[in-house]
Amino acid sequence: MKKLLLCIFAVTFAAHASSGPKAPVTIRLHSPGNPNEGESFVRPVKVGFSREDFYIAKVPIISEKNIERIFLFQAADGTFGVTLALDTAGAQRIDEATSRERDAIILALVGHPGGQGRVASAMRVDRRINNGIVTIASGLTEVEKLALQARYPTIGKEREFREMQKEARAEKKRLAKANAAAAKQNRSNQ
Numbered sequence: 001m002k003k004l005l006l007c008i009f010a011v012t013f014a015a016h017a018s019s020g021p022k023a024p025v026t027i028r029l030h031s032p033g034n035p036n037e038g039e040s041f042v043r044p045v046k047v048g049f050s051r052e053d054f055y056i057a058k059v060p061i062i063s064e065k066n067i068e069r070i071f072l073f074q075a076a077d078g079t080f081g082v083t084l085a086l087d088t089a090g091a092q093r094i095d096e097a098t099s100r101e102r103d104a105i106i107l108a109l110v111g112h113p114g115g116q117g118r119v120a121s122a123m124r125v126d127r128r129i130n131n132g133i134v135t136i137a138s139g140l141t142e143v144e145k146l147a148l149q150a151r152y153p154t155i156g157k158e159r160e161f162r163e164m165q166k167e168a169r170a171e172k173k174r175l176a177k178a179n180a181a182a183a184k185q186n187r188s189n190q
Contacts, residue, residue, distance in 0.1 A: 006109050008137055024064075024112070024113065024147055024148040024151055025064070025110060025111070025112060025122075025143075025144045025148055025151075026063065026064050026109075026110065026111050026112060026113060026117060027063070027064050027067070027082075027084070027106070027108065027109075027110055027136070028060035028061075028062065028063045028064070028105050028109045028117060029060055029061045029062050029097075029106050029107070029108055029109075029134070030056035030057055030060050030061065030106065030109060031056065031057050031061055031097055031101050031104065031106055032054070032055065032056060032057070032101070032104050032105060032106075033055040033056050033057040033058075034055065035053075035055045037072045039107045040054045040058075040060055041057065041059075042056060042057055042058060043055070043056060043058055044056075045107065045109075046119070047107065047119055047122055048119070054105075054107070056107055056109075060109075060156060061091070061093050061094060061097045061106065062084075062086060062090040062093055062094055064151075066085050066086045066087050066089060066090025066093070067084050067085070067087075067090070067152055068084060068085050068086065068152070068153075069084075069085040069153050069154065069155045069158065070082050070083065070085070070140045070148055070149075070152045070153075070154060070155065071083040071085075071151055071154060071155040071156075072085055072140075072145055072148060072154070074147065075138030075139075076138070077138050078140075079138045079139050079141065079147040080138070080140040080141070080142070080144070081121075081135065081136055081137045081138045081139070081140065082135070082137075082140060082145075082148060083133060083134070083135045083155065084133070084135070084136070085132060085133055085155055086132040086133070086134065087132075089134075091130075091131070091132025094129050094132065094134055095128065095129060095130045095132075097125075098125050098127070098128045098129045098130075099128050100162075101125050102125055102126075102127050103124065103125060103126070104124070105122050105123065105124055105125075106122075106123050106124075106125060106135065107119050107121070107122050107123075108121040108122075108123065108136045108139065110139065110144055112165060119139075120136060120139030120140060121137060121138060121139040122140075123136075123137075138165070142175065143172065143175060143176075146168045146169075146171055146172040146175065147168075147172065148182055149164060149165070149167075149168035150168040150169045150172060151165075152167075187188050188190075
């Protein structure tokens with residue numbers, strides 16, 4: 001398998017460790033947008049390395065619907081990263097985008113259905129990705145990691161997916177209960 005062909009500049013924001021999400025996690029890669037195209041086609045987002053707004057296309061290059069399998073790992077900064085194996089449509093879209101957007105910054109937005117998402121990572125495109133494998137080097141929280149484990153098989157461990165899915169859901173519930181108890185304790189102490 002070819003190595004990932006993106007030079008990654010991880011931009012990690014503080015993990016929102018309060019309460020766990022009640023809906024599945026969304027992961028979307030967005031290409032840069034031109035503010036002159038208007039708010040129907042682009043939107044501004046804040047990125048940690050810039051004080052100015054960074055404009056992205058509203059339509060993502062790929063979304064969680066294009067993910068077939070994942071591989072999660074601990075990043076050096078304490079957050080989690082993920083390698084995504086895309087379906088045929090997602091592989092074609094990332095191939096086209098990385099061919100067209102050379103030297104551009106692609107943003108990985110992570111969130112929950114109905115929300116705008118937060119910037120988890122920024123990646124500079126240095127080569128074409130034509131194998132359908134994309135890595136987000138960091139920026140995922142523990143809750144997001146568990147939501148991904150519950151939804152997608154792990155690359156190389158597809159047969160064990162059902163058992164891993166049950167374990168991830170149980171850990172996600174345990175984490176949500178612990179966060180709720182901590183929040184309740186904080187309210188009673190105030």
